[in-house]
Amino acid sequence: MTIDEIKNVILEIIQDIDDEADLTNLDPSEALRDQLDLDSMDFLDIVMELRKRYQIQIPEADYPQLATLDSCVNYLMPRLEAA
Amino acid sequence: MRKYPLLIIGGGLSGLAAGIRFARFGQKVLILEKHSKIGGLNSYYHRQGKLLETGLHAVTNFARPEDKHAPLNRLLRQLKIPRRNLVLHEQIFSEIIFPGRASLCFSNDFNLLLQQIKEAFPGSTLSFTDFVAALDQYDPFVLKANISAREYVSSFLQDELLVEMLFCPIMFYGSSEEDDMDLSQFVILFRSIFQEGFFRPQGTIKDLLELLLNQYKSFDGEIELSAGVDEIFTENNRISGVRTSAGEEILCDNLISTAGFPETRKLFHSADSAKTFSNSNAEKISSRLSFVESIYLLGQSEIKYLPKDRTIIFYNLADKFTYHRPIDPIDPSSGVICFPNNFQGTEKDDVVQLRVTHLANYDAWRKAYDNKDKSMYRSMKKFWMEESKKVVGEIIGNCIENIVYEDSFTPVTIERYTSKLQGAVYGSPDKIKDGRTNFENLYIAGTDQGYLGIIGSMLSGVSMVNQHILNKT
Numbered sequence: 336m337t338i339d340e341i342k343n344v345i346l347e348i349i350q351d352i353d354d355e356a357d358l359t360n361l362d363p364s365e366a367l368r369d370q371l372d373l374d375s376m377d378f379l380d381i382v383m384e385l386r387k388r389y390q391i392q393i394p395e396a397d398y399p400q401l402a403t404l405d406s407c408v409n410y411l412m413p414r415l416e417a418a
Numbered sequence: 419m420r421k422y423p424l425l426i427i428g429g430g431l432s433g434l435a436a437g438i439r440f441a442r443f444g445q446k447v448l449i450l451e452k453h454s455k456i457g458g459l460n461s462y463y464h465r466q467g468k469l470l471e472t473g474l475h476a477v478t479n480f481a482r483p484e485d486k487h488a489p490l491n492r493l494l495r496q497l498k499i500p501r502r503n504l505v506l507h508e509q510i511f512s513e514i515i516f517p518g519r520a521s522l523c524f525s526n527d528f529n530l531l532l533q534q535i536k537e538a539f540p541g542s543t544l545s546f547t548d549f550v551a552a553l554d555q556y557d558p559f560v561l562k563a564n565i566s567a568r569e570y571v572s573s574f575l576q577d578e579l580l581v582e583m584l585f586c587p588i589m590f591y592g593s594s595e596e597d598d599m600d601l602s603q604f605v606i607l608f609r610s611i612f613q614e615g616f617f618r619p620q621g622t623i624k625d626l627l628e629l630l631l632n633q634y635k636s637f638d639g640e641i642e643l644s645a646g647v648d649e650i651f652t653e654n655n656r657i658s659g660v661r662t663s664a665g666e667e668i669l670c671d672n673l674i675s676t677a678g679f680p681e682t683r684k685l686f687h688s689a690d691s692a693k694t695f696s697n698s699n700a701e702k703i704s705s706r707l708s709f710v711e712s713i714y715l716l717g718q719s720e721i722k723y724l725p726k727d728r729t730i731i732f733y734n735l736a737d738k739f740t741y742h743r744p745i746d747p748i749d750p751s752s753g754v755i756c757f758p759n760n761f762q763g764t765e766k767d768d769v770v771q772l773r774v775t776h777l778a779n780y781d782a783w784r785k786a787y788d789n790k791d792k793s794m795y796r797s798m799k800k801f802w803m804e805e806s807k808k809v810v811g812e813i814i815g816n817c818i819e820n821i822v823y824e825d826s827f828t829p830v831t832i833e834r835y836t837s838k839l840q841g842a843v844y845g846s847p848d849k850i851k852d853g854r855t856n857f858e859n860l861y862i863a864g865t866d867q868g869y870l871g872i873i874g875s876m877l878s879g880v881s882m883v884n885q886h887i888l889n890k891t
Contacts, residue, residue: 353486353495372486376496379884383443386889395889 336415341408348384352377363404389415421669422448424887425660427647427685428676430458430836431872432864434630436674436879438497440887441639449639450662452646452837456631458676459836459843459865460872462624466823468769470713471623472835473843475756475773476616476730478591478607479873480508480526488614489873496880499633505620507761509729512616514583515813516734522583523728526615535580542577549574553609558602561851567604568597582739587611587732589741590754590775592870594705594844596742603849603868610871616729618761646837647677650685650860655694657860660685672887676864676879679846680704680839694856698848705842706743708829710778712803715823716770723816724757724770731755733813747782747828748802750809769822774810780829780840787830799826844870853882861886 346358349371356371368378381401382393391414400410424440426433429451440447455461460473481488483501494501511525520538524531536543575581588607593599619626646663659669675682680703686692696703734752756773786795803826811817829841849868853861861882869878
């Protein structure tokens with residue numbers, strides 16, 4: 336997957352969690368939770384959705400690496416290479 | 419032998435919510451429900467061509483759609499149920515009345531309660547503001563040892579009448595402890611009743627249950643009705659599976675029990691396993707609090723004699739408000755009167771409904787029910803319903819007449835249909851706040867995990883799956 340494809344996957348998952356979330360002005364280097372008014376329960380849904388779609392296991396210890404859109408891309412890039 | 423990554427005991431609100439959570443991410447889950455209908459403590463039945471609800475007066479935790487962190491909206495996102503698909507009817511307002519002494523009205527606008535306290539208890543206005551500020555800072559979801567809510571509240575509010583009036587709805591709507599409660603439980607209920615408020619979803623509890631069931635099934639969740647669990651099997655400190663009432667053994671990786679803490683313990687047949695599950699004696703983990711709930715269907719002509727603006731009345735006639743098992747079969751000196759027709763925007767019905775709840779004595783009802791003379795139980799019910807009606811008449815200012823249909827559930831009725839021991843609808847006074855048990859793959863969800871009410875029990879199911887099971891394997 337390319338950087339843009341990964342970003343789009345994340346955005347699509349977020350839109351699915353909260354279809355009223357405004358994703359147009361998202362700053363990719365800022366924390367997603369702060370910008371989208373999400374809480375830890377919603378955040379778990381991103382992890383679970385990635386697991387369901389791409390069979391990737393993200394251990395709890397790695398959750399902080401999914402904090403921003405940019406860090407998501409960095410973290411997921413090597414793991415989604417084959418996808 | 420069948421095997422599931424997750425088995426859930428109980429198809430009530432917490433079990434359904436837990437099931438939806440787990441099934442949503444593509445994993446196999448089976449709910450086993452003992453009764454022929456889903457819903458548990460919040461179910462329904464049909465009489466007189468009418469659907470009657472068994473538990474629901476009002477749902478607490480009202481929140482506006484834009485308040486994304488409110489329990490109601492968090493729950494709906496977790497269940498993947500769009501808020502806009504639901505029509506919610508807010509309460510008009512409710513009243514706490516201690517006749518001859520004071521009355522406090524409250525609505526889904528917290529300012530009404532503040533204003534009412536200012537008028538009725540001018541000397542307590544400032545201390546009440548401090549009290550609310552302290553509660554706002556309090557996190558009831560952080561695990562800590564039990565703190566007496568009575569002592570905490572009295573440390574802010576010196577007026578004992580005000581303290582009792584605040585405790586009246588909070589205890590009636592969720593306390594499993596006599597005359598006091600854990601502060602965390604108090605804070606959860608204070609927020610859900612006074613700061614968030616009451617509503618009803620459009621339709622009946624059946625519609626809500628069907629919405630949840632359809633959601634569960636849409637994620638391929640499996641459910642079996644009239645399928646009780648008779649025994650839980652263990653192997654090396656883990657749960658290996660269950661045996662159903664039909665005699666089938668089903669294996670599982672994880673088990674969530676929503677049956678209740680003492681009720682779950684009864685499912686361990688070996689003394690060692692039961693002891694491992696809980697060392698506390700049965701007395702300590704069983705609640706003494708249960709209720710008699712009456713439903714009255716009144717002819718349309720009665721509507722002019724009933725309050726039109728109050729949704730729920732919490733009352734107390736005694737000198738001191740007490741909340742414990744009464745000596746008599748019921749204690750009509752305090753109670754809750756609910757007018758299900760008095761929610762904003764509900765459609766007019768040809769019959770008017772009235773629901774009344776009083777504290778009850780389980781042992782007295784059980785004794786009468788078990789008596790060889792079956793008329794004992796019936797006549798006891800009749801006698802105490804008449805006593806109840808008299809008091810309700812006093813409170814609402816008119817006697818209840820033109821009754822088309824009436825029915826009441828005693829603690830025995832509740833025990834028979836929900837398996838809640840002693841009909842204790844608010845569960846054990848000993849809450850398992852983190853949901854964990856001494857078996858590493860058995861979790862407690864629902865009322866005995868400590869989140870309360872309809873929204874609370876569903877959040878409990880969701881949280882236990884999130885915290886302990888999802889993404890753990």
